[in-house]
Amino acid sequence: MTYFRDVGALARKDLLLELRAKETLPSMLLFVIAALVIFHFALPRGSDPTAARGLLWAALIFTALLGLTRAFVAEREQGMFDALVLAPCDRSAIWLGKTIAVLGFLAAAEVVALPAFAAFFHGLDGRTVAAVALADVGIAAVGTLFGAMAVAGHARELLLPLLFLPMAIPIVVGGVGEYLWFLVLYDGIFALLSWAAFEYVVAEA
Amino acid sequence: MIAAHGLGKRFGDRRVFRDIDVELPEGGFLLVTGPNGSGKTTLLRILARLAAPSAGSLEGPPRETIGYLGHDPLVYRELTPIENLTLFGRLYRVPERAERIGMLLERFGLWDVRHERVSTFSRGMQQRLGLCRVVLHEPALLVLDEPYNALDTAGAELLDAMLDEPRTLVVATHEPRRVEHRADQRLAFA
Numbered sequence: 001m002t003y004f005r006d007v008g009a010l011a012r013k014d015l016l017l018e019l020r021a022k023e024t025l026p027s028m029l030l031f032v033i034a035a036l037v038i039f040h041f042a043l044p045r046g047s048d049p050t051a052a053r054g055l056l057w058a059a060l061i062f063t064a065l066l067g068l069t070r071a072f073v074a075e076r077e078q079g080m081f082d083a084l085v086l087a088p089c090d091r092s093a094i095w096l097g098k099t100i101a102v103l104g105f106l107a108a109a110e111v112v113a114l115p116a117f118a119a120f121f122h123g124l125d126g127r128t129v130a131a132v133a134l135a136d137v138g139i140a141a142v143g144t145l146f147g148a149m150a151v152a153g154h155a156r157e158l159l160l161p162l163l164f165l166p167m168a169i170p171i172v173v174g175g176v177g178e179y180l181w182f183l184v185l186y187d188g189i190f191a192l193l194s195w196a197a198f199e200y201v202v203a204e205a
Numbered sequence: 206m207i208a209a210h211g212l213g214k215r216f217g218d219r220r221v222f223r224d225i226d227v228e229l230p231e232g233g234f235l236l237v238t239g240p241n242g243s244g245k246t247t248l249l250r251i252l253a254r255l256a257a258p259s260a261g262s263l264e265g266p267p268r269e270t271i272g273y274l275g276h277d278p279l280v281y282r283e284l285t286p287i288e289n290l291t292l293f294g295r296l297y298r299v300p301e302r303a304e305r306i307g308m309l310l311e312r313f314g315l316w317d318v319r320h321e322r323v324s325t326f327s328r329g330m331q332q333r334l335g336l337c338r339v340v341l342h343e344p345a346l347l348v349l350d351e352p353y354n355a356l357d358t359a360g361a362e363l364l365d366a367m368l369d370e371p372r373t374l375v376v377a378t379h380e381p382r383r384v385e386h387r388a389d390q391r392l393a394f395a
Binding site: 010013017021074083084085086089 | 282292322
């Protein structure tokens, strides 16, 4: 129970920071809507619905990347990792708390993005919404781990996309094809790996 | 409390320091001095278990009994003092958290601003809050890097009183005159 209380406190902290600073979510919303508008005019009329779905996934992945770039700003700029890793709590709780917060930001951006997609393109079915929800878990899990790795690196703005985008390819494949079982598998495997690996990412260097 | 032998640190090809020995008993005070870039902060981070040495051995207390203050006060600027200390109180398993937080905020003169965001504070007030965070869990070892930074006279006196409490201390400072009478060991970087 203590573990989950720690996770709750850390996730609450991240949500509170965003609520106060209002930096990440507005940028994500603006970006995803702008991307969908551009795609709407770029895609010829009468295009295959699969092409439109592909563009939705491109917009969502880059929106997530924008959010992930901001996920560890406070820890990076204010040196907060030092204070967090000295605490006797399990270090994976730091990852899980941040993952939950990132998941919250993604969900909030998609509450706006999915109706916009439905309006601009060919509507939206339940299977696409389910695929997006499942993909969010994998994006948040893997992206948070890579976000923490990028904080320690020198070219961090470059490092996160280089690490994250190749790992997002299976998500796009599963999302566009709406292979829900594949997304469930991806979430399970990579959430577990990220949870276990975080300890080593923030270990003393 | 701390037994370090032959400590060395390299960043790539650059050697920061080598062959540092520290034998600090419980209740001891190690004063670390030296110019900018000489390796004081790196040594303090190693002693606080935030970085690993490239060479040598280090024995010391477990992480959770260390209080570390770096160049930054290590508090979230968009949270209030109460929110910061409540978060760290939970993570550091501080018993009777609310009472302890209230007592520290009173002591460091931050009680009246406890619900205001840290981003609105002066650097000196942020440093005071950083000191509250450092002693919140009553650590056995305090590792303080330039703790007098930005503190006014009253703040510096509060820190002096904190350093007089029975604890093992490692302090790096550009103002050794303020603490050298307390130190029983010195390490001067060239």
